[in-house]
Amino acid sequence: MKVLHIASNTFRECVRDKVLYNLVIFAVLIIVSSLILGAITIGDVKQIIINLGLSTISLFGTLIAIFIGIQLVHKEIDKKTVYSLLSKPVARQEFILGKYLGLSMTLAVNVAVMILGVYTAVLYLRHSFQASDVQILLAGVLILIELMLVIAIALLFSTFSTPALSALFAFCLYVIGHFNTDIRQYGVSSDSWVTKVMASAMYYFLPNFGNFDVISRTAHGQFISSDLYLFAAIYGLIYSLGLLLIAMWIFQKRDFK
Amino acid sequence: MPQVVILTHGLSKTYRTGFWKTKPIQALDNLNLEVFENEIFGCLGPNGAGKSTTLKLLMSLIYPTAGRAEILGKSVFNLEARRHIGYLPESPYFYEHLTAEEFLAYYGSLFGYSKSELKSRVDHFLKLTDVFHARKLQLRKFSKGMLQRVGIAQAIINDPKVVFLDEPMSGLDPIGQREVRNLILQLKREGKTIFFSTHILNDVETLCDRIAILNRGKVIGSGTLKELFDQEVSHVEVVISGISAETLRELVGPDVSVSQSGGTSRLELPAQALLAGIVASIEHASGKIIAINPVRQTMEDYFLKLVGRPERRATPRSRN
Numbered sequence: 001m002k003v004l005h006i007a008s009n010t011f012r013e014c015v016r017d018k019v020l021y022n023l024v025i026f027a028v029l030i031i032v033s034s035l036i037l038g039a040i041t042i043g044d045v046k047q048i049i050i051n052l053g054l055s056t057i058s059l060f061g062t063l064i065a066i067f068i069g070i071q072l073v074h075k076e077i078d079k080k081t082v083y084s085l086l087s088k089p090v091a092r093q094e095f096i097l098g099k100y101l102g103l104s105m106t107l108a109v110n111v112a113v114m115i116l117g118v119y120t121a122v123l124y125l126r127h128s129f130q131a132s133d134v135q136i137l138l139a140g141v142l143i144l145i146e147l148m149l150v151i152a153i154a155l156l157f158s159t160f161s162t163p164a165l166s167a168l169f170a171f172c173l174y175v176i177g178h179f180n181t182d183i184r185q186y187g188v189s190s191d192s193w194v195t196k197v198m199a200s201a202m203y204y205f206l207p208n209f210g211n212f213d214v215i216s217r218t219a220h221g222q223f224i225s226s227d228l229y230l231f232a233a234i235y236g237l238i239y240s241l242g243l244l245l246i247a248m249w250i251f252q253k254r255d256f257k
Numbered sequence: 258m259p260q261v262v263i264l265t266h267g268l269s270k271t272y273r274t275g276f277w278k279t280k281p282i283q284a285l286d287n288l289n290l291e292v293f294e295n296e297i298f299g300c301l302g303p304n305g306a307g308k309s310t311t312l313k314l315l316m317s318l319i320y321p322t323a324g325r326a327e328i329l330g331k332s333v334f335n336l337e338a339r340r341h342i343g344y345l346p347e348s349p350y351f352y353e354h355l356t357a358e359e360f361l362a363y364y365g366s367l368f369g370y371s372k373s374e375l376k377s378r379v380d381h382f383l384k385l386t387d388v389f390h391a392r393k394l395q396l397r398k399f400s401k402g403m404l405q406r407v408g409i410a411q412a413i414i415n416d417p418k419v420v421f422l423d424e425p426m427s428g429l430d431p432i433g434q435r436e437v438r439n440l441i442l443q444l445k446r447e448g449k450t451i452f453f454s455t456h457i458l459n460d461v462e463t464l465c466d467r468i469a470i471l472n473r474g475k476v477i478g479s480g481t482l483k484e485l486f487d488q489e490v491s492h493v494e495v496v497i498s499g500i501s502a503e504t505l506r507e508l509v510g511p512d513v514s515v516s517q518s519g520g521t522s523r524l525e526l527p528a529q530a531l532l533a534g535i536v537a538s539i540e541h542a543s544g545k546i547i548a549i550n551p552v553r554q555t556m557e558d559y560f561l562k563l564v565g566r567p568e569r570r571a572t573p574r575s576r577n
Contacts, residue, residue, distance in 0.1 A: 001366075001369065002366075002369075005363065005367060006367075009355075009363050012354065012355075012359075017354065079350040079351075080347075080348070080350055081350060081352055083318055083346040084346055084364070084411060084412075085364075086318060087316045087318075087339060087342065087343075087344035087421075088339060088367040088415075089337065089340050089367065090336075253320075255272075256313065256318040256319060257272065
């Protein structure tokens with residue numbers, strides 16, 4: 001229960017700090033795009049709006065996950081709010097988990113509202129839904145799990161580093177994570193065993209964001225197997241849990257000077 | 258024998274600074290303290306003496322390098338023990354996005370109170386600390402004094418047995434300071450034990466049952482105020498009329514300082530033993546003794562004797 005109280009306070013903080021204002025920008029973007037695309041009769045406009053919508057959800061979510069995620073712990077230490085909070089019967093692990101869930105809740109609301117916006121735009125352009133449109137919802141769920149992984153990365157760095165460095169580390173890891181498969185292939189094609197080992201180690205240890213990349217296929221209405229969704233979801237949740245455990249361990253050990 | 262509520266044994270903390278964390282700084286050195294039930298215990302010292310470090314160690318916000326600390330017979334790392342303590346950090350900011358009411362409800366919820374109990378506790382402590390009228394206002398709009406009062410409210414929301422206050426008077430105006438002083442005395446009347454750190458000497462004299470004086474991480478004096486400095490008479494002041502200052506200086510000799518204001522002269526005798534001889538000389542010279550005041554050492558004198566002088570004597574490092 002204590003975790004939920006901390007999470008709901010973090011959610012409230014995000015809302016009052018106007019984090020959800022990005023929804024307004026999203027709404028404007030979707031409405032303007034829909035109106036322009038509605039006037040065009042050439043090509044599959046639905047494909048464009050889904051691609052645009054899901055990519056924007058992912059981009060906005062990633063920016064929020066990194067820039068709010070790195071502040072989650074650091075702000076509490078900097079403003080000394082953590083001093084009084086941890087003098088209550090709250091374990092440091094509960095604090096970390098609460099902060100993580102609070103920002104995850106914020107992004108869940110953000111993604112849910114945006115997905116609703118995409119569905120509305122699709123309905124406006126096509127006047128009906130198709131069976132494959134359910135994949136928009138599934139893509140939204142995967143984007144959320146991907147964002148929860150980004151939050152875990154940002155939170156981990158924020159337990160021991162400054163916000164600027166945490167943002168840099170988290171962003172680098174996010175970018176590298178999108179080229180994970182390429183790094184592996186580079187290692188396979190290399191003659192040097194050092195390169196092979198390093199590329200292989202990076203592939204297995206660094207987060208593979210390629211697992212969550214279903215936006216393009218969703219937009220094209222291609223069939224995506226349930227195994228892929230399931231694997232990506234389990235991968236993202238387990239990886240996030242691992243990062244959270246490390247973050248908790250570091251936070252448990254540290255002094256608040 | 259009163260119950261020991263706070264106990265530290267050989268408590269030490271060394272910070273490591275520098276890029277490679279190789280330069281040690283001893284923030285606290287072998288602190289041995291016993292604080293008894295229903296006592297107001299003051300931790301006194303200049304800035305950087307180790308007061309906040311002591312409080313952070315007691316709140317398990319930092320880990321000791323050596324030694325141990327217990328509150329109510331349990332290790333400070335025991336979560337259950339924290340159900341019975343309250344803590345006000347130094348210069349607290351709290352959550353600016355919350356109203357006073359929401360803030361107290363949030364902290365109270367961490368103790369697992371039911372909704373109705375939480376509501377009644379929040380209202381009670383907002384009234385007790387006189388911020389009930391501003392309960393719907395976000396904390397970012399609060400003055401320093403109001404924030405300090407909300408800070409005290411959060412520290413006692415769980416009706417704790419032991420309350421720790423880190424510099425509770427800092428930044429408050431005289432009215433705010435008096436309110437906090439009264440609040441601390443009220444907590445004592447309710448049977449609580451209060452441990453607070455301060456560098457304001459007046460707080461110590463008016464509030465504390467016992468004190469510990471810290472300087473550079475070490476305890477350099479501890480006990481009741483009476484034990485520490487009340488016994489000593491530092492000098493004797495004699496007020497005289499009817500004799501000019503020049504004549505007095507010839508009579509009393511160079512060891513006694515003489516000053517004159519209005520129609521009276523004032524002598525400062527460094528030792529009581531000189532008094533009889535000087536009184537006789539003054540009477541012999543037809544002077545009139547108006548008052549003889551033995552001047553006891555003040556808290557400030559005692560504090561400066563312990564911590565002030567060595568630092569004042571310190572000279573800047575030579576450039577060579």
